[in-house]
Amino acid sequence: MSLDWSTSPADAAAHFARRLAVETDVSDVHAALESGRPGFVLLDSRSAESWAQGHVPGAVHLPGREVPARAVTELDPAVPVVTYCWGPGCNGATRAALALAELGFRVREMLGGFEYWAREGLPVETADGVARGDVDLLTAPAAVSCGC
Numbered sequence: 752m753s754l755d756w757s758t759s760p761a762d763a764a765a766h767f768a769r770r771l772a773v774e775t776d777v778s779d780v781h782a783a784l785e786s787g788r789p790g791f792v793l794l795d796s797r798s799a800e801s802w803a804q805g806h807v808p809g810a811v812h813l814p815g816r817e818v819p820a821r822a823v824t825e826l827d828p829a830v831p832v833v834t835y836c837w838g839p840g841c842n843g844a845t846r847a848a849l850a851l852a853e854l855g856f857r858v859r860e861m862l863g864g865f866e867y868w869a870r871e872g873l874p875v876e877t878a879d880g881v882a883r884g885d886v887d888l889l890t891a892p893a894a895v896s897c898g899c
Contacts, residue, residue: 773848777863780833781873784809791831796847797865801837807868808876810835815843818850831857838866 758766783789784807795806796815806812813821815836826832832851836843844860851858861868869875872886 773859774862775833775859777861777867777871777873780807780835780861781868781871791833791859792826793861794826794832794834794847794851795865796834796836796843801865803878805869805875805877806865807835808874808881813847815847815850818847819854822851822854822856826851826856828855831859833859833861835861835864835868838864 780789780793783791784793793807793810795802795810795812796818797806797812798814799812802812811826813825832848834844834847834851836845836847839862841864844864848858848860867890869884870887871891872883874881874883
């Protein structure tokens with residue numbers, strides 16, 4: 752099977768620019784949160800059980816299925832929202848972002864979700880407090896930046 756290379760560079764550039772307008776990644780979200788002035792609300796769209804298992808410190812919990820009914824009363828429409836769910840194998844953050852956009856919110860999706868947040872050794876909050884796990888060397892090699 753050969754790859755189809757018929758997409759023009761201009762069409763490819765438009766596609767990738769569009770993705771960057773609605774997506775962000777774990778590293779950028781972490782840096783923004785660490786700044787103390789992220790300029791957005793981080794929304795965890797997972798279930799209550801998943802939230803209790805661990806979540807990003809400072810995130811707001813609003814299960815994806817409840818976004819259409821609760822977002823306008825629980826979130827400030829003037830503040831952008833970054834959504835996350837479990838990880839790349841789950842489209843819950845995408846569905847939550849779509850629901851928020853349809854309600855008039857400015858929104859982005861955090862690629863990698865909670866899975867990559869935890870795998871990169873970033874802080875995770877549970878009822879026991881905040882802790883950092885070990886870095887998964889396959890996703891975020893220790894003391895090495897991807898340089899992107």
